[in-house]
Amino acid sequence: MPxxxxxxxxxxxxxxxxxxxxxxxxxxxxxxxxxxxxxTNDLFPxxxxxxxxxxYQAIAGMKGYNGVAIxxxxxxxEVRVEPWLGRDDCRHVHxxxxxxxxPLEVHSLYVPAGGDDPDPExxxxxxxxxxxxxxxxxxxAARAAADVPTVVAGDLNVAPLETDVWSHERLNRVITxxxxxxxxxxxxxxxxxxxxxxxxxxxxxxxRFVPADEKVFTWWSYRAADWRAADRGRRLDHIWVxxxxxxxxxxxxxxxxxxxxxxxxxxAPVRAVFxxx
DNA sequence: ATGGTGGTTAGACCA
Numbered sequence: 177m178p179x180x181x182x183x184x185x186x187x188x189x190x191x192x193x194x195x196x197x198x199x200x201x202x203x204x205x206x207x208x209x210x211x212x213x214x215x216t217n218d219l220f221p222x223x224x225x226x227x228x229x230x231x232y233q234a235i236a237g238m239k240g241y242n243g244v245a246i247x248x249x250x251x252x253x254e255v256r257v258e259p260w261l262g263r264d265d266c267r268h269v270h271x272x273x274x275x276x277x278x279p280l281e282v283h284s285l286y287v288p289a290g291g292d293d294p295d296p297e298x299x300x301x302x303x304x305x306x307x308x309x310x311x312x313x314x315x316x317a318a319r320a321a322a323d324v325p326t327v328v329a330g331d332l333n334v335a336p337l338e339t340d341v342w343s344h345e346r347l348n349r350v351i352t353x354x355x356x357x358x359x360x361x362x363x364x365x366x367x368x369x370x371x372x373x374x375x376x377x378x379x380x381x382x383x384r385f386v387p388a389d390e391k392v393f394t395w396w397s398y399r400a401a402d403w404r405a406a407d408r409g410r411r412l413d414h415i416w417v418x419x420x421x422x423x424x425x426x427x428x429x430x431x432x433x434x435x436x437x438x439x440x441x442x443x444a445p446v447r448a449v450f451x452x453x
Numbered sequence: 454a455t456g457g458t459g460g461t462t463a464g465a466c467c468a
Binding site: 185187188191212214239240241242289291301333397398399400401439441442 | 456459467468
């Protein structure tokens with residue numbers, strides 16, 4: 177049975193209702209992980225998303241900033257919000273999705289952007305980002321090795337490979353592509369705990385279908401007259417799959433056509449398909 | 454070297 181999971185930083189779910197509806201209609205996605213919903217739970221557009229085909233919703237939002245959600249056509253269970261670093265700032269929700277013989281664990285994650293100055297001594301936002309990535313380490317390593325088939329999806333705000341940015345040279349000191357962040361993200365992917373590699377680490381779903389020497393992006397700044405012509409993008413949004421689920425991964429792609437829709441988010445959705453038993 | 458745009462929300466803050 178195919179199960180489709182997508183991740184999308186919508187930059188305000190209320191401003192993107194039409195786009196979410198259209199994406200749901202055109203891709204028949206089963207589980208949609210959102211980031212930057214920018215709305216408190218009591219004001220979340222529950223009805224609109226139900227009508228879009230997602231009656232099951234796990235939401236964790238706050239006023240004005242951040243906010244994550246998991247929208248699903250299938251029932252959700254064991255919904256949890258992770259208050260990383262004690263901040264409770266609505267960056268991580270996860271749930272179990274009913275799918276085939278056994279449930280799929282799905283995470284919607286929004287890593288701090290980190291501000292502009294790549295010196296963590298001078299820039300507390302970047303220090304927070306690095307601490308956040310460190311804090312995720314043991315949590316993600318445990319899930320990499322778990323028997324539960326698991327997907328980690330979200331805006332990780334890091335472009336780890338040289339081909340994940342439009343210019344590796346020019347972005348070397350630009351936050352999202354600095355060496356320290358790239359190293360931390362690669363460490364998270366390797367999922368090496370104290371006892372060695374945990375379950376072989378995470379599979380980068382998109383890179384199973386796009387060769388590592390080929391550029392691929394999921395975000396393009398609003399500050400470009402013609403984003404596609406300039407194509408100064410970065411791959412900030414990721415879908416990671418643990419070893420228990422990796423054999424079921426059958427497809428992944430970036431829906432960059434969505435960036436061309438009217439009043440778009442600056443991020444495009446990433447979608448992955450699994451053939452679950 | 455600088456500013457360019459967008460969302461939230463009412464003057465900045467964040468991306």
